[in-house]
Amino acid sequence: MQSLCPQLLSLLFVFSSLQIHQLTEACSCALSHPQDAYCNSDIVIRAKVVGKKLLKDGPFGTMRYTVKQMKMYKGFNKMQHVQHIYTDASESLCGVKFDINKYQYLITGRVFDGKVYTGLCNFNQPWERLSLAQKKGINHRYQLGCNCRIKPCHYLPCFVTSKNECLWTDMLSHFGYPGYQSRHYACIQQKEGYCSWYRGMAGRDKTTINSTDP
Missing domain, CATH: 3.90.370.10 (Tissue inhibitor of metalloproteinase-1. Chain B, domain 1)
Structure with missing residues (x-):
């Protein structure tokens, strides 16, 4: 029985490695022109990200970013002002990471149940890089x-x-x-x-x- 332990540990290590690899490869996005990103989004804003909080929902959680909206370019029919942006906490699930108090970002996203959601497949860029x-x-x-x-x-x-x-x-x-x-x-x-x-x-x-x- 003791001789099987190293083999079992090796198999578990290989299996876990494969699971991690599959998880990190899970997010896949088709290339999109910025115009398509604009036209297919519910909300398009320029904003500075001023805070974040991890919400404990789902297996990896949801990251809620607090933003200071500078300008809204699209989405007036959905909401007048955006205060929070929601995204998956895991990049493997296409969650996007924003720097806090560093850039003004162009942020695009969809509205669901009164909340703005975005991810790696949306067009999100520091404004100065456009x-x-x-x-x-x-x-x-x-x-x-x-x-x-x-x-x-x-x-x-x-x-x-x-x-x-x-x-x-x-x-x-x-x-x-x-x-x-x-x-x-x-x-x-x-x-x-x-x-x-x-x-x-x-x-x-x-x-x-x-x-x-x-």
């Missing part, structure tokens, strides 16, 4: 393209199949996200009814490009 085009997109441009469809291109050849599509090729040229289109372009519906990539610049230099030529 490009100028992304900030303008959050302010007003992205909402102009919520009827458009951003179509990811993972392998060539790829084509748009309807007039409301913009071909998103960051996965080809930048080995994933974030890429040039993610940081500098919005897919906007034009007066003629079709959608195309748009990049607004300072002064008179404003460029609209074809949806197949980002």
